[in-house]
Amino acid sequence: MTQGVGTALPKRTIGLDKLGVVIALILAAAWLLLPFADFKPNRILPGEPRSIFSALPPIYAAILAVGLGLSIFASLIRTSAIPRLLLGFIGVVALVLAIGVAGHYLTPEGDNLARIAPGAGFWVLVGAYALLAADSLTRLRLGPWPRLAILALVVVGICALLWSGAWDELSILKEYASRHEAFWREGQIHILLAFGSLIVACIVGIPLGIACYRSKRLRTIVLNVLNAVQTIPSIALFGLLIAPLGALAAAMPGLAAIGVSGIGVAPAMLALFLYSLLPLVANTVVGLLGVPEDANDAAMGMGMTDGQRLVAVELPLAFPVILTGIRIVLVQNIGIATIAALIGGGGFGVFVFQGIGQTAMDLVLLGAVPTVGLAFVSAVILDAFVEMTSPREAAND
Amino acid sequence: MIEIAEISKTYGNSAVVDRVTMKVEPHTITVIVGTSGSGKTTLLRMINRLVEPSSGTIRIDGEDTRTVPAYELRRRMGYAIQGHGLFPHRTVGQNIGTVPKLLGWDKALIARRVDELLELFQLDPGEYRDRMPSELSGGQQQRIGVARALAAEPNILLMDEPFGALDPIIRAQAQQNLLDIQKRFGTTIVLVTHDMEEAIHLGDRIAVMDDGQLLQYAAPEEIIARPATDFIDELIGTGERPFRLLSLASIRAAVEPGEADGASISADATLRDAFAELLWSGRTALPVEDRGKRIGRVTLAELKRRAARPR
Numbered sequence: 001m002t003q004g005v006g007t008a009l010p011k012r013t014i015g016l017d018k019l020g021v022v023i024a025l026i027l028a029a030a031w032l033l034l035p036f037a038d039f040k041p042n043r044i045l046p047g048e049p050r051s052i053f054s055a056l057p058p059i060y061a062a063i064l065a066v067g068l069g070l071s072i073f074a075s076l077i078r079t080s081a082i083p084r085l086l087l088g089f090i091g092v093v094a095l096v097l098a099i100g101v102a103g104h105y106l107t108p109e110g111d112n113l114a115r116i117a118p119g120a121g122f123w124v125l126v127g128a129y130a131l132l133a134a135d136s137l138t139r140l141r142l143g144p145w146p147r148l149a150i151l152a153l154v155v156v157g158i159c160a161l162l163w164s165g166a167w168d169e170l171s172i173l174k175e176y177a178s179r180h181e182a183f184w185r186e187g188q189i190h191i192l193l194a195f196g197s198l199i200v201a202c203i204v205g206i207p208l209g210i211a212c213y214r215s216k217r218l219r220t221i222v223l224n225v226l227n228a229v230q231t232i233p234s235i236a237l238f239g240l241l242i243a244p245l246g247a248l249a250a251a252m253p254g255l256a257a258i259g260v261s262g263i264g265v266a267p268a269m270l271a272l273f274l275y276s277l278l279p280l281v282a283n284t285v286v287g288l289l290g291v292p293e294d295a296n297d298a299a300m301g302m303g304m305t306d307g308q309r310l311v312a313v314e315l316p317l318a319f320p321v322i323l324t325g326i327r328i329v330l331v332q333n334i335g336i337a338t339i340a341a342l343i344g345g346g347g348f349g350v351f352v353f354q355g356i357g358q359t360a361m362d363l364v365l366l367g368a369v370p371t372v373g374l375a376f377v378s379a380v381i382l383d384a385f386v387e388m389t390s391p392r393e394a395a396n397d
Numbered sequence: 398m399i400e401i402a403e404i405s406k407t408y409g410n411s412a413v414v415d416r417v418t419m420k421v422e423p424h425t426i427t428v429i430v431g432t433s434g435s436g437k438t439t440l441l442r443m444i445n446r447l448v449e450p451s452s453g454t455i456r457i458d459g460e461d462t463r464t465v466p467a468y469e470l471r472r473r474m475g476y477a478i479q480g481h482g483l484f485p486h487r488t489v490g491q492n493i494g495t496v497p498k499l500l501g502w503d504k505a506l507i508a509r510r511v512d513e514l515l516e517l518f519q520l521d522p523g524e525y526r527d528r529m530p531s532e533l534s535g536g537q538q539q540r541i542g543v544a545r546a547l548a549a550e551p552n553i554l555l556m557d558e559p560f561g562a563l564d565p566i567i568r569a570q571a572q573q574n575l576l577d578i579q580k581r582f583g584t585t586i587v588l589v590t591h592d593m594e595e596a597i598h599l600g601d602r603i604a605v606m607d608d609g610q611l612l613q614y615a616a617p618e619e620i621i622a623r624p625a626t627d628f629i630d631e632l633i634g635t636g637e638r639p640f641r642l643l644s645l646a647s648i649r650a651a652v653e654p655g656e657a658d659g660a661s662i663s664a665d666a667t668l669r670d671a672f673a674e675l676l677w678s679g680r681t682a683l684p685v686e687d688r689g690k691r692i693g694r695v696t697l698a699e700l701k702r703r704a705a706r707p708r
Contacts (some may be wrong), residue, residue, distance in 0.1 A: 298484070304468065
């Protein structure tokens, strides 16, 4: 800062990017202070930390170190969104490939018990680059279709990575290898629980929302009850349903025959359904209340019956808000469905709770990572749908 | 003909509309004018049963409106409101085609009718048919609102402050447009407004309402000349009375034989225009021409006589 004049023209000089400074600090700290990978003699022993230089062959380590150094410097400087997006993207890809190499490099020849897990440093580095990419994506203000395209690209990339075998020596995939049948079975149950309860909740919740919109008294009662349900902690609700459903199944053998019982899928489904109702009913009511009074008045004045008005005017105009409710419910259900494993309902939660029981963190991740991924993908897709169906003025702003 | 007999609307103990009786002649424009809270909108909305009357009857061409289902009744009448009430999620064409579609018209017929109406309202069908309402200006949205109300060729058109949201210049155009369309199709129009100037300009007859009561129902000349109450007098504006009277008639009605100097004025202009021109040019008489031919003159003395309170 020897030039006083230069500081008077901040737009033209090289400036610091505020978020970039934070990201650079995170990158530096994760690189220097946290282990890149953990080496475990077997799956339940705590890991020994390995730095980048001890986890990778020297050539790879050197390339990664140079790349890290350059990107710390690059992220500091204010640039336009696209170079930052590329930097973040390349960073994530390089790290993901490097950790796969570390898996092969660190595993002793012929040792089936040793486990190589991504270390805290790896996760933080990936997080920092992902943040850089996400921030530049936000700045680009992409429309719904490009966002979906990017999502598809990322999903295809992850599938290709897993299929190529690059990660096969990593702990989480070793856990997968020994239970891939259970993984897909529980995955199906997880999706069935989350989407099944959502579909049932839509079938019940949207008409209930319409009824609540028409009758103010019903609205007060229903929303209060659903609010109360929402405040019950999920573990408690799963537990609370064991007794009544068990009794119901005992009293009515017909129900028991189709799978209703105190534990298992039935109470899990019912609990998820109950949690889904509030967002759906509330958003349906809010969406319908938001329909412009003018449009409703004109529709009535032109001779639409109540049913025609509902289908032709009210529901289409309320749809983006109802869809937002569906998005909330789906993401919420994918998360809560994990707990269904506690009452024998199955789903990815099975691996989480088994892993906690065995202190095998890799097994916990085998349940947690796909759950998070599923929720993330659902959120991006539904957000894009919400934007596509929203009125044009809102999208142009 | 719309016959309104002893119609009332009460909420609890208060009567929003209190035993109103009036007849709307076919092929005329009737303007209901009043301040906010006067019950004028409620009265209008009882005609198509958007508000169900508490007592009294409304007959249209002799038929009691309660004998047909409300939605069917409404499909027979056009309905246009302030702020247009266009459906924001439907194109201009779909908006205009709403009632024909409800009536089950053939698709091709609806499309033809939509284009016809767009042309009538000076909007190019090719350019505007597939636009969304949010892509139009306020004046265009208002025109589409009226076009939509006229789509199924109704005999009766109900309008609730249709020009309320427009700026003065666009409003004057929209009013002229409405007068032209009324003349062309002979539609019976009932229009609600709070603006006495608009009422005098548009109405063949004016119904003045206050506090749920129909105070006076008469031709504009009559209302200006002999207001039934002080309130109506106030609505007209005492300082405006002679000018409003002059603005009602065209020069043609006051032409007398004779010569005058200077530029001539069209026989179709209003007497008010003639008066303004006389004062501005400092003359006592103007030559009047009709289709380029002099037909006589209009004098200051005649205007003075016509602007005086009728006896």
